[in-house]
Amino acid sequence: MWAHTPWQGRFLPHPLGPDERLRAYASWCNAVEGNTTFYATPDARTVASWARQTGEDFGFLLKLPRTVTHERRLAGGEAELRAFLDAIDPLGPRVAALWVQLPGSFGPGDLPALAAFLRTLPRTHRVAVEVRHPAFFTQERAARLLEGVLRGARAEWVPFDTTVLFAERPVTDAEREAWTRKPRLPRRTRALTDRPFVRYIGRDDAERTAEGWRPWIEVFRTWLREGRSPTMFIHTPDNADALALARRFHDEVRAGLPELEPLPEPMPAAPPTLF
Template sequence: MRLHVGCAQWTHPAWPQPPRAKLASYASWVNAVESNTTFYGIPARSSVESWAAQTPPDFRFVVKLPQIITHERRLNDIAAPFHAFAAAVEPLGLRNHAMWVQLPASFAPADLGILDAFLRGAPREHRYAVEVRHRAFFDDPRAAAALEQLLLRAGAEWVPFDTLTLFGQPATSLAERDAWMKKPRVGRRTVALTGAPIVRYIGRDSVPETVAGWEYLVELVVGWLGEGRSPTIFLHTPDNVEALNLARRFHAAVRELVPTLGTLPEPVSVEPPTLF
């Protein structure tokens, strides 16, 4: 029984990290990460080899497919870039927990045939997790059911991005205002389709408000663990200053209710720089 927790990035100016091996330092705090950098281009294989070398075997990467696949070509005629991407991230091995298919907000229920064809033809050695942002998938039960059935047939997971806490009150900081402009306003999902559900949760700059908003998610994860599932939860805030601490705090909250849950690693201390 294992719960993986992490953040949307593995480095932040506010986090205590050494100048080098920042990923290794991050991996001493939590056991998963969203690989958002891969959205902007296929990484060099040497870079991915470094990622693998800095993380333990049970660390989880959820690697986002490059935008050329999901946004520019919208899953059409993507055999070449997909295989190039899969080859680039191959050094992660089992650390590559899922290929994250984040689709643009314009990807509507009418486009489900394209997603179905992609998942049918995708290499089976990878797990796939799909994130949609079109409001119809959350507001129209028929559209939601159609997507669920498609994903179930493919053995893929639906990745919800829970933004309700973020939008629960007016923005009070520049970071929250920026998040209000960029993050999707979609309904909350609490259904797991596979044994490895993934949830992205974004709170607010206020730690108490963020913690209060995730109470339902703690209970949900406890239930999933009881069903034998192995969830991965990513904790965000608008500025992400406290995200690393919040991820550990979330894990601790679940462990209070599931004492048999494995522990997170002990963070590596970062010594202040010296002159000698």
């Protein structure tokens, strides 16, 4: 995502070589979703580049391979899981959490498989689980059972807030595409651990996106006052303004919590001029 074309020359310097793009992104945001690891386990050179371009306080939320979560449904993918864990090991503390995103068909009846799988993961890594089956959001018993499994493994439940996306009919091509691909689920604001992760997608209109995240502002302030360290990932359907919006969200949280450290100034997209 740090190579997103609309950001180049606008938020990030352009041109930049592949081994510099993440460094530029990391000057804007201190965490990133590792979605590419869902499709392929990165090779040693790639992981070394990620480590070289980021400090140890940068966080990767790395999605487990789809062979493990979707094709094997958490059973029988030991070799693929081990290869993945070995590959990301050089990132060390930069691995904010292992992201277990489960398919929409993975429901309450599959919780024993999830519990067994979580017991196999190394305790050296935090774990964050994203579910998409409607029962976990609409049935209290199903939610309680899932929370019990996650608490037993000290794992977090990652909500994906799409309520603003689906609040009104889409008006752009990217919004129309997002309507066909993103889950339509209720907002969930309950944290299970000291490191909550939230995924939020708004609209291609920046002001509508900011209006939609208002409920999260006080949630994040509350979590911070409780001593938690939450992470918010901001998306829009086209992601054109996502970098600026992520920093805006941080600033709005900080406006009511001045002890929260400001983000550092990002790398300029263009060299300074004399005039």
